[in-house]
Amino acid sequence: MADNRAAVERNGGMRSEILFAAAKIIVEQGYESCTMRTIAKMVHITAGSLYHHFASKEEIIEEIMNIGTVALLHRVENVLSELPDSTPFPERLAAAVDAHISALLRPDAIYMRVFEFLPPVIRKRSAAMRRTYANLWLRLFEGGVAQGFIRRDVNLAWLVPYAISAFNRVPDWYRPKSRDEPGIASFVADTVLRGIARR
Amino acid sequence: MADNRAAVERNGGMRSEILFAAAKIIVEQGYESCTMRTIAKMVHITAGSLYHHFASKEEIIEEIMNIGTVALLHRVENVLSELPDSTPFPERLAAAVDAHISALLRPDAIYMRVFEFLPPVIRKRSAAMRRTYANLWLRLFEGGVAQGFIRRDVNLAWLVPYAISAFNRVPDWYRPKSRDEPGIASFVADTVLRGIARR
Amino acid sequence: MADNRAAVERNGGMRSEILFAAAKIIVEQGYESCTMRTIAKMVHITAGSLYHHFASKEEIIEEIMNIGTVALLHRVENVLSELPDSTPFPERLAAAVDAHISALLRPDAIYMRVFEFLPPVIRKRSAAMRRTYANLWLRLFEGGVAQGFIRRDVNLAWLVPYAISAFNRVPDWYRPKSRDEPGIASFVADTVLRGIARR
Amino acid sequence: MADNRAAVERNGGMRSEILFAAAKIIVEQGYESCTMRTIAKMVHITAGSLYHHFASKEEIIEEIMNIGTVALLHRVENVLSELPDSTPFPERLAAAVDAHISALLRPDAIYMRVFEFLPPVIRKRSAAMRRTYANLWLRLFEGGVAQGFIRRDVNLAWLVPYAISAFNRVPDWYRPKSRDEPGIASFVADTVLRGIARR
DNA sequence: AATGAATGAGACTTCATTCAT
DNA sequence: TATGAATGAAGTCTCATTCAT
Numbered sequence: 001m002a003d004n005r006a007a008v009e010r011n012g013g014m015r016s017e018i019l020f021a022a023a024k025i026i027v028e029q030g031y032e033s034c035t036m037r038t039i040a041k042m043v044h045i046t047a048g049s050l051y052h053h054f055a056s057k058e059e060i061i062e063e064i065m066n067i068g069t070v071a072l073l074h075r076v077e078n079v080l081s082e083l084p085d086s087t088p089f090p091e092r093l094a095a096a097v098d099a100h101i102s103a104l105l106r107p108d109a110i111y112m113r114v115f116e117f118l119p120p121v122i123r124k125r126s127a128a129m130r131r132t133y134a135n136l137w138l139r140l141f142e143g144g145v146a147q148g149f150i151r152r153d154v155n156l157a158w159l160v161p162y163a164i165s166a167f168n169r170v171p172d173w174y175r176p177k178s179r180d181e182p183g184i185a186s187f188v189a190d191t192v193l194r195g196i197a198r199r
Numbered sequence: 200m201a202d203n204r205a206a207v208e209r210n211g212g213m214r215s216e217i218l219f220a221a222a223k224i225i226v227e228q229g230y231e232s233c234t235m236r237t238i239a240k241m242v243h244i245t246a247g248s249l250y251h252h253f254a255s256k257e258e259i260i261e262e263i264m265n266i267g268t269v270a271l272l273h274r275v276e277n278v279l280s281e282l283p284d285s286t287p288f289p290e291r292l293a294a295a296v297d298a299h300i301s302a303l304l305r306p307d308a309i310y311m312r313v314f315e316f317l318p319p320v321i322r323k324r325s326a327a328m329r330r331t332y333a334n335l336w337l338r339l340f341e342g343g344v345a346q347g348f349i350r351r352d353v354n355l356a357w358l359v360p361y362a363i364s365a366f367n368r369v370p371d372w373y374r375p376k377s378r379d380e381p382g383i384a385s386f387v388a389d390t391v392l393r394g395i396a397r398r
Numbered sequence: 399m400a401d402n403r404a405a406v407e408r409n410g411g412m413r414s415e416i417l418f419a420a421a422k423i424i425v426e427q428g429y430e431s432c433t434m435r436t437i438a439k440m441v442h443i444t445a446g447s448l449y450h451h452f453a454s455k456e457e458i459i460e461e462i463m464n465i466g467t468v469a470l471l472h473r474v475e476n477v478l479s480e481l482p483d484s485t486p487f488p489e490r491l492a493a494a495v496d497a498h499i500s501a502l503l504r505p506d507a508i509y510m511r512v513f514e515f516l517p518p519v520i521r522k523r524s525a526a527m528r529r530t531y532a533n534l535w536l537r538l539f540e541g542g543v544a545q546g547f548i549r550r551d552v553n554l555a556w557l558v559p560y561a562i563s564a565f566n567r568v569p570d571w572y573r574p575k576s577r578d579e580p581g582i583a584s585f586v587a588d589t590v591l592r593g594i595a596r597r
Numbered sequence: 598m599a600d601n602r603a604a605v606e607r608n609g610g611m612r613s614e615i616l617f618a619a620a621k622i623i624v625e626q627g628y629e630s631c632t633m634r635t636i637a638k639m640v641h642i643t644a645g646s647l648y649h650h651f652a653s654k655e656e657i658i659e660e661i662m663n664i665g666t667v668a669l670l671h672r673v674e675n676v677l678s679e680l681p682d683s684t685p686f687p688e689r690l691a692a693a694v695d696a697h698i699s700a701l702l703r704p705d706a707i708y709m710r711v712f713e714f715l716p717p718v719i720r721k722r723s724a725a726m727r728r729t730y731a732n733l734w735l736r737l738f739e740g741g742v743a744q745g746f747i748r749r750d751v752n753l754a755w756l757v758p759y760a761i762s763a764f765n766r767v768p769d770w771y772r773p774k775s776r777d778e779p780g781i782a783s784f785v786a787d788t789v790l791r792g793i794a795r796r
Numbered sequence: 797a798a799t800g801a802a803t804g805a806g807a808c809t810t811c812a813t814t815c816a817t
Numbered sequence: 818t819a820t821g822a823a824t825g826a827a828g829t830c831t832c833a834t835t836c837a838t
Contacts, residue, residue, distance in 0.1 A: 014801080030318040032231075036829060048830075049802050057829065117319065119229050158386055161372035162365060169364035174357070187357055195394030213818090235812060247814075248819050256812065412797085428716050430629075434833060446835075447798050455833065517627040518714065556784055559770035560763060567762035572755070585755055593792030611822080633808060645809075646823050654808065 015053045017043045023064045023110040026117050034061075062125060065118060068111035069129045075099050076136060089144035090193055096140055097167065097189035104171050105184070116168050134160050144196075154196045163192055214252045216242045222263045222309040225316050233260075261324060264317060267310035268328045274298050275335060288343035289392055295339055296388035299366050304375060304383070315367055333359050343395075353395045362391055413451045415441045421462045421508040424515050432459075460523060463516060466509035467527045473497050474534060487542035488591055494538055495587035498565050503574060503582070514566055532558050542594075552594045561590055612650045614640045620661045620707040623714050631658075659722060662715060665708035666726045672696050673733060686741035687790055693737055694764065694786035701768050702781075713765050731757050741793075751793045760789055 021042040025034040036047040036057055054060045079099040083092055103109050115123065115130075137160045144150040167188065174184050220241035224233040235246040235256055253259045278298040282291055302308050314322065336359045343349040366387065373383050419440035423432045434445040434455055452458045477497040481490055501507050513521065535558045542548040565586065572582050618639040622631040633644040633654055651657045676696040680689055700706050712720065712727075720727075734757045741747040764785065771781050 030320050032318050032320070035827080037827080045801085046803060047828095048804075048832085051830070052801055119231055120316070121229055121231070154390075155382075155386060158373070158383065159390070162369070162387065162390070165368035165371060166361060166365035169368070170361070172364060173360035183354075184357065187354060188361065191353075191358070191361070191391075191394035193394075194396070195390035195392075197393070234810080236810090244818090245820055246812080247821075250813075251818055428718055430716055430718070433831080435831090443797090444799055445833080446800075449834075450797055515717070517629050519627050519629070552788075553780075553784060556771070556781065557788070560767070560785065560788070563766035563769065564759060564763035567766070568759070570762060571758035581752075582755065585752060586759065589751075589756070589759070589792035590788075591792075592794070593788035593790075595791070632806080634806080642822085643824055644807095645811085645825075648809070649822055 014043065014045075018050060018053055018060065019064055019067065020110065022060050023068075023114050026064070027110050027113050031117050031119060061118070061122060064111060064114050065122070065126050066129060068114045069126055069133065071109075072100065072103060072112045073129070073133045073136065075103050076133075080136075080140070089140075089147045089149040092140060093144065093193055094186065094189040096137070097192065098185040100164075100167050101170050101185040101188060104168070105174070105176060113171055116172075134164065137164060141196075149193075149198060150196045151198050159196065166192075211252070213242065213244075217249060217252055217259065218263055218266065219309065221259050222267070222313050225263070226309050226312045230316050230318060260317070260321060263310060263313050264321065264325045265328060267313045268325055268332060270308075271299065271302060271311045272328070272332045272335065274302050275332075279335075279339070288339075288346045288348040291339060292343065292392055293385070293388040295336070296366065296391065297384040299363075300369050300384040300387060303367070303370050304373070312370060315371075333363065336363060340395075348392075348397060349395045350397050358395065365391075410451070412441065412443075416448060416451055416458065417462055417465065418508065420458050421466070421512050424462070425508050425511045429515050429517060459516070459520060462509060462512050463520070463524045464527060466512045467524055467531060469507075470498065470501060470510050471527070471531045471534065473501050474531075478534075478538070487538075487545045487547040490538060491542065491591055492584070492587040494535070495565065495590065496583040498562075499568050499583040499586060502566070502569050503572070511569060514570075532562065535562060539594075547591075547596060548594050549596045557594065564590075611640065611642075615647060615650055615657065616661055616664065617707065619657050620665075620711050623661070624707050624710050628714050628716060658715070658719060661708060661711050662719070662723050663726065665711045666723050666730065668706075669697065669700060669709045670726070670730045670733065672700050673730075677733075677737070686737075686744045686746040689737060690741065690790055691783065691786040693734070694789065695782040697761075697764050698767050698782040698785060701765070702771070702773060710768060713769075731761065734761060738793075745795060746790075747793045748795050756793065763789075 018039060022034055022039045025038055025042065029038075036050055039060070040047040040050055050060075054063075076096050076099045079095050080092060083095060103112055115126070138156055141150060141154075141156050141159060145152065145154075145156070170184065170188065176184070217238060221233055221238045224237055224241065228237075235249055238259070239246040239249055249259075253262075275295050275298045278294050279291060282294060302311055314325070337355055340349060340353075340355050340358060344351065344353075344355070369383065369387065375383070416437060420432055420437045423436055423440065427436075434448055437458070438445040438448055448458075452461075474494050474497045477493050478490060481493060485493075501510055513524070536554060539548060539554050539557060543550065543552075543554070568582060568586065574582070615636060619631055619636045622635055622639065626635075633647055636657070637644040637647055647657075651660075673693050673696045676692050677689060680692060700709055712723070735753060738747060738753050738756060742749065742751075742753070767781065767785065773781070
């Protein structure tokens with residue numbers, strides 16, 4: 001459930017193996033190294049055989065991108081929806097930031113990290129879904145404003161992409177020491193919260 | 200002087216024309232579109248002729264990457280060094296953030312923006328120089344701590360890459376309305392400062 | 399009976415469905431579009447399943463080609479054999495030309511039209527059968543000579559392929575206006591007859 | 598001047614070598630055998646190198662097709678324009694038929710024969726030029742009608758494609774015995790003329 | 797019979813690079 | 818310096834065919 005790899009695996013083992021292999025290559029070696037040949041080699045078939053499972057390379061990449069985006073969206077949505085409605089904003093924010101960042105940091109959360117490695121041209125294709133995700137955060141912050149936790153002069157239209165882009169880059173520079181070190185998500189959530197808090 | 204194009208121009212006009220062309224292509228069309236042929240076409244020579252100026256494509260890319268990093272480094276260094284030593288940390292931070300972000304947002308600051316478009320494999324080659332830049336920010340923040348503006352519990356080893364990566368992504372989502380709108384850099388500097396401030 | 403689809407249907411419905419599908423694709427979309435996959439899709443099976451009915455693509459194509467040639471041969475033979483032996487040559491010629499051309503023009507006469515769409519390499523394989531068909535026409539014309547309707551100086555060895563190739567191309571350029579317009583066959587028969595007639 | 602290979606050769610030896618090689622393969626082995634690799638092999642370069650001379654395979658094929666069509670058009674046009682205006686229709690027809698057919702029969706007239714080997718989809722691209730050629734023949738026949746050599750009831754809209762398609766197929770079946778045997782063109786011209794003649 | 801997955805060859809094309817001129 | 822032609826590797830993709838299930 002770290003990402004929906006399990007869900008994918010239900011139908012067509014090879015199909016999900018291919019998606020996983022491609023995602024792994026992208027995150028570990030970069031988008032340029034992700035060719036039909038390298039993907040095929042990783043799942044022990046030939047490049048041509050990939051076309052029995054996907055119509056094109058584009059389809060593979062797009063599917064990976066969407067899996068990752070949807071997984072991230074669902075994960076944060078779920079975490080927030082499990083909190084009582086009465087939960088104060090700081091706690092909600094901490095939970096959401098933790099959901100986002102700790103998801104990215106899991107060694108098996110390949111799909112969610114893919115997006116950051118894709119060339120801009122391709123990224124644009126998931127613009128709609130990314131906007132949905134951004135809206136989730138916007139509503140979260142709007143709740144914070146309504147509850148009086150956020151200064152009224154904070155421009156939420158800037159805050160949302162600023163925050164999300166900062167979250168997304170954490171795996172680039174953060175090397176966890178112990179597997180469950182919670183510190184980094186707290187640090188980020190705390191820094192963001194104080195950055196926009198009233199008082 | 201937005202970046203050190205002038206400096207480059209000293210040794211051979213064509214050489215710098217090539218670098219500029221390659222950088223422009225990368226930022227405007229993506230790394231994938233930056234081939235020896237597209238570069239050559241932009242400077243009105245043939246692909247083969249590029250090899251009279253550079254030993255390989257790698258050399259071109261690497262040089263661009265370094266130019267950008269060095270330019271950014273010098274820019275922020277200069278801004279900070281022009282401030283009196285007595286300048287309080289908040290002001291220094293604001294100046295540095297503004298230097299970094301507004302540099303990236305200038306339409307002609309091609310070199311500095313290149314880095315974000317390069318594949319990870321290539322990016323790694325400028326790790327040393329990026330570390331130098333990170334150290335500049337580390338010293339800045341350490342000053343803030345020494346002056347008592349930053350909480351002692353803030354992990355600067357996390358803060359620096361967190362902040363820099365957030366800065367670098369601003370051009371991805373921020374579309375300036377008027378040419379000289381200063382708001383975005385202030386917003387970022389302010390949010391960061393409050394995020395780490397004592398009290 | 400326009401072609402011998404009925405005869406084919408005796409052994410195995412699927413077998414003839416495949417042949418018909420392949421012929422249809424060739425005539426309507428061109429030989430290049432006729433792949434094992436496109437054939438399979440048209441008969442609602444998979445490409446691999448085709449091999450339960452035919453040993454190879456070659457076999458399919460060759461069979462179609464032969465069906466068409468044989469169908470044409472039989473059709474013209476039948477028309478001629480139904481005429482009384484006393485029928486004068488001009489009438490026999492008109493009947494034969496009509497049989498050939500109007501067969502090609504029928505929307506359902508797929509098999510007979512296939513030949514003109516096949517690459518030369520493949521066409522050559524039906525050379526023997528085509529020669530048989532040519533001989534039919536040769537005998538027809540020899541009858542015309544014997545009856546004194548054809549000038550003695552006409553080289554029948556040239557006339558036969560010249561005429562047949564002209565007939566075969568009619569569907570390329572002739573677009574019938576009404577379904578039963580008989581004009582085109584008459585035109586061709588008339589032009590050929592006058593072209594070789596005595597006096 | 599049999600075709601404009603000479604003219605082509607003036608600019609870029611390799612370019613015309615490629616065109617000639619491709620045309621040769623198409624006529625001798627069929628369109629299916631004409632791949633970038635077979636073309637390249639014939640001119641002793643690699644497949645990739647072909648792209649220094651042509652942007653795509655399509656460009657090569659189209660150029661060949663046009664060279665052939667134009668060459669045929671010019672050839673017949675020239676022959677007719679060299680005849681005095683007073684030349685009676687039968688003589689004009691004989692000259693035109695001879696120009697067309699004997700051109701096709703020359704061993705070096707590769708380009709002009711290519712058209713008949715191309716798949717319909719590709720042929721359509723030269724429809725305009727082929728129409729121009731058809732118009733040339735239409736005017737020729739209209740002259741015959743005006744001079745009273747052709748029966749008024751002959752449908753010229755049918756006659757033109759009927760005749761041209763018959764001419765084009767001559768190389769398929771006619772094997773010249775001596776190099777300059779003129780018989781076949783006379784035979785065809787004669788047969789056509791009598792086929793449509795008044796009286 | 798039928799399928800779905802796989803294959804290996806080969807299709808067109810692009811790329812960084814080399815080198816004689 | 819600059820070029821234009823060439824290369825070899827690699828890219829995506831299609832095809833006829835095979836075979837265990």
